[in-house]
Amino acid sequence: MTSGDITWAAGSPVRNGIRQVLAVIGPDRRDGMMADTLPRPANPGAVAILFLTVAMALLLVVLGQGAGRRGEAPASLLFWAGMALAVVPLGFRISWPQVARGERLLLLLLLVEALFYCRTIYSPTSFTPYDEVLHWVAAEDLMTARRLFLSNPLLEVGSTYLALEILATSLADLTRLPLFAAATLLLSVLKGTFIVALFLLYEKITGSARIAALGCLAYMGCSTFFLFEAMFSYESLGIVLCTLAFAIEAGSRNLPGGQRSRALVLIGLLLGGIAVTHHLSAVYAAIYFGSVATLELLRRGGPPRETKMAVGAVMAVLLPLLWVELNGTHLTAYLGPVIENGIKILLIKLHGAPAQLSDAVVAAAPSQPLFMRVTTLLGVLLTALGLATGFFRSLALSTAAAGRSGWWSIRDVLGRRWHESRIVFLSLLAFGFPLSVAFRLSIGGWEVGNRMGTLAFFGVGLVVATGIVHFWQGRAPRGWRLVAPPLALCVIVLGGVTSASLDPIRGPYRVAADSQSVEAMALETARWTKEWMGAGNRFASDRVNSLLLAGYGRQDVRPDIAKGVHPSRVFKSETLSADDFWALANSPVDFLLVDMRLTTAPPVLGFYFEPWESRTGKPIPPAALRKFENIEGVGRIYDNGFIRIYDMRGMHVRP
Amino acid sequence: MFAPNHRDLLIACLWASLAVVAVAATDNTILRTVLCVPVAILVCGHTVLRAIGIGAASRAEHLAYAVGASLVVGIAGGMALNAAGLLSPLGWAVWFWLAVVGSSLTAARRGGPAWTLVAAPDVRRWHVGAVVLSVLVATGAYALAVRDETAQRQFKYTEFWLLPSEDGGQLRVGVRSGEEKGERFDLDVILDGQPLATFRSVEVAPGQTWTRELPVAPAAVSRRAVARLFRPDDNRLYRSASALLTGR
Known part of the structure; x- marks a missing residue:
């Protein structure tokens, strides 16, 4: 039964419309994989020209960043022209039919490394994103103390998951490179390994290098790909180990018993690595292996059930739990509130309840330039179109060996008669994409949606690629069918870049905007503390300066003034209450760093100190930050006109 | 083996x-x-x-x-x-x-x-040359990015500090310039309302640091020290810092 077999009363426009829609979304395939069947030689000439093109693109991007730093108008034009020049020619060549497998893979590597380069030159000599500095502090602690599991007050769970720091410091130790250089080298290897592993995963389960390459391009549309998974942060390593484990498992499924057991050993090692690397990556691995194993158990007929998959699933679940148990980590306390808040806000939105935020807060919400918003939106729409045309076709791929076509293959899936459980799972996983977009529409749910996207895009990549190969292009695409899908994929990749951050171009200082708040003066102040006060003094400050103090100043930054008293309470109020006085007098914090620039604008990310502080959408009143001037026992030991450091030791009550 | x-x-x-x-x-x-x-x-x-x-x-x-x-x-x-x-x-x-x-x-x-x-595919000399050239361009561009980052200084500022020693027997006063051009300052330090030290026409060039260590006679009680930085050109108080010296 195919969509064409369904008989409809002729002449009814509604039914014709439905028939057409079914034909578009339906599982019929146009044998697009025929183009892959003949092995083709790589074209080194094309590769060489693309290398040169990418080099020119990178130069443009650098010029754009430089113009952005100087506040010059052409920054945006230069930067985005460079990004387009890097992505479009490579995207076209990678997704073009009848290109050699090795060439696709090499160009994918080139594209990924080019994107990583573009991310790195935002700050080419130091760590600036918030999460990066947190991990950098941990790595510096490791190199200084030569011990693992040291406490990290700014990221408590971080002391349990130190694999990235271990690897980066091992390279720094072995080579004597600065930690930043060693970490950048490691990250570039991780990015390359990730894309090769993802390519192998798709290729192993679909048997098509073209689908694999297109799937990798579609994955780059994920909002976490450009920045989040390229940072010096544990997820950048975790996701690579995950993808390798998925690819090895998929590649070993048809191997004879002994070889499959050996592959299981390697999968076990990788799962062990994931367990000690990153909590969410461990969850992703558990979801993947658990779901595929469950689908294998549910499957009827076809090849024998893969019982060893269950062993992988058990390892994927048990190893992270064992690690958490061994270290006594309270993951629920760390992840629980974020997930709970995200779901709560999503439900509020779904019920159409009025926003709980004031007009001022909504007005002050971070926004991007129009061009970036349009690109993101286009990327989302094109991804959705790819999902709509690829979902049933992707599901049908899981039954391909049975020789059934059209809606019969979907009936087979519903009857649990599929051959490839991984394809079924990844196709269903693509449903996570609309959910992640829904989460990202709210400030509170953004973080959950962002993290969801990382896993959901494994499915999105497969489904979109299947849609392109089996619907949009088919066996011998010509005209718009040849050009439009690669162009759409390029827009999706660029959408991944535009959705990754508020602004990927380095510009002037902005208030409470994480990376955009890091500039030379604040760095100098943090370094001054180390040079003139020594390391390890107990400090409290706003979010960005706390980070710089911990990283560049090597100070002991406390997340709380006293137990239950967050810095926002003490810093933001115009006068100190008796309770605040008590907290400061009994606080372990000896120094407060006050950045008067916070009074010049509302926080770009919505908060100055901690995400849960009350949000008014207005700047802190200057009087609030000046109130420490006239407190007895407090000295202003440092002042550069913008940033001040107060010595609070004189008001401490010590037993 | x-x-x-x-x-x-x-x-x-x-x-x-x-x-x-x-x-x-x-x-x-x-x-x-x-x-x-x-x-x-x-x-x-x-x-x-x-x-x-x-x-x-x-x-x-x-x-x-x-x-x-x-x-x-x-x-x-x-x-x-x-x-x-x-x-x-x-x-x-x-x-x-x-x-x-x-x-x-x-x-x-x-x-x-x-x-x-x-075996390597059929690679010609110009292919290798193009790839090497690309690497050189990308490396040069990175160097340019590093230079741009180093040159970016949005804020012009002068750092001024007054640090007490742990035992309360010394004060360290310092000035560091993050300005575009050299500046001249007058500086005085007051301890418990009494002048402790005065420095006239202190020249600080961009990136330069000026510091002095001031010995302080021990006292039984805690005392407050204040340092003030003036710009002689407009005779304006430019910065001030203070510190608490602990008593013995």
Whole structure:
């Protein structure tokens, strides 16, 4: 039964419309994989020209960043022209039919490394994103103390998951490179390994290098790909180990018993690595292996059930739990509130309840330039179109060996008669994409949606690629069918870049905007503390300066003034209450760093100190930050006109 | 010990040994990078894959798996060296050497097919030249980005500080310029309302630091010191700092 077999009363426009829609979304395939069947030689000439093109693109991007730093108008034009020049020619060549497998893979590597380069030159000599500095502090602690599991007050769970720091410091130790250089080298290897592993995963389960390459391009549309998974942060390593484990498992499924057991050993090692690397990556691995194993158990007929998959699933679940148990980590306390808040806000939105935020807060919400918003939106729409045309076709791929076509293959899936459980799972996983977009529409749910996207895009990549190969292009695409899908994929990749951050171009200082708040003066102040006060003094400050103090100043930054008293309470109020006085007098914090620039604008990310502080959408009143001037026992030991450091030791009550 | 079909294992062991020697004998960053990075990121994973007996369908597959295995060996090394109290450069070099040699011996005993390099496609001179040129352009662009970052100074400022010593017997006053051009300052320090020191026409060039250490007579009670920085050109109080000297 195919969509064409369904008989409809002729002449009814509604039914014709439905028939057409079914034909578009339906599982019929146009044998697009025929183009892959003949092995083709790589074209080194094309590769060489693309290398040169990418080099020119990178130069443009650098010029754009430089113009952005100087506040010059052409920054945006230069930067985005460079990004387009890097992505479009490579995207076209990678997704073009009848290109050699090795060439696709090499160009994918080139594209990924080019994107990583573009991310790195935002700050080419130091760590600036918030999460990066947190991990950098941990790595510096490791190199200084030569011990693992040291406490990290700014990221408590971080002391349990130190694999990235271990690897980066091992390279720094072995080579004597600065930690930043060693970490950048490691990250570039991780990015390359990730894309090769993802390519192998798709290729192993679909048997098509073209689908694999297109799937990798579609994955780059994920909002976490450009920045989040390229940072010096544990997820950048975790996701690579995950993808390798998925690819090895998929590649070993048809191997004879002994070889499959050996592959299981390697999968076990990788799962062990994931367990000690990153909590969410461990969850992703558990979801993947658990779901595929469950689908294998549910499957009827076809090849024998893969019982060893269950062993992988058990390892994927048990190893992270064992690690958490061994270290006594309270993951629920760390992840629980974020997930709970995200779901709560999503439900509020779904019920159409009025926003709980004031007009001022909504007005002050971070926004991007129009061009970036349009690109993101286009990327989302094109991804959705790819999902709509690829979902049933992707599901049908899981039954391909049975020789059934059209809606019969979907009936087979519903009857649990599929051959490839991984394809079924990844196709269903693509449903996570609309959910992640829904989460990202709210400030509170953004973080959950962002993290969801990382896993959901494994499915999105497969489904979109299947849609392109089996619907949009088919066996011998010509005209718009040849050009439009690669162009759409390029827009999706660029959408991944535009959705990754508020602004990927380095510009002037902005208030409470994480990376955009890091500039030379604040760095100098943090370094001054180390040079003139020594390391390890107990400090409290706003979010960005706390980070710089911990990283560049090597100070002991406390997340709380006293137990239950967050810095926002003490810093933001115009006068100190008796309770605040008590907290400061009994606080372990000896120094407060006050950045008067916070009074010049509302926080770009919505908060100055901690995400849960009350949000008014207005700047802190200057009087609030000046109130420490006239407190007895407090000295202003440092002042550069913008940033001040107060010595609070004189008001401490010590037993 | 190493049959002809295990030459890759022999090379791996030699490379790892050279890496240990380099770490023990030289501080040369380039030499250590060239020798140690491949061992830590690829070679040890390759030998581990050979020891386990995992055959990959393609070179790309083998390389990706080898990197993954190397990462796991590195993570395990961190845990092991931490437990042994040997988290040091030489500790790391020995760890990777042990991993490479141990897995190579296992692989050699196991046997299995030879590992060969694939033949390069039909690459011409201009292809190589284009790739080298691309790398040079990208490297030059990175250097430009570093220069741009160094030159970016949005805020012009003068740092001014007054730090008491732990025992309360000394004050350290300092000025550092982050301005565009040199500045001239007058500076005075007052202790408990009494002048302690005065400095006239202190010249501070951009990037320069000026400091003085001021001895303070001991006292039984805590005292407040105030330092003030004036710009003689407009006779304006430009910065002030204060510190509490603890009593003995």
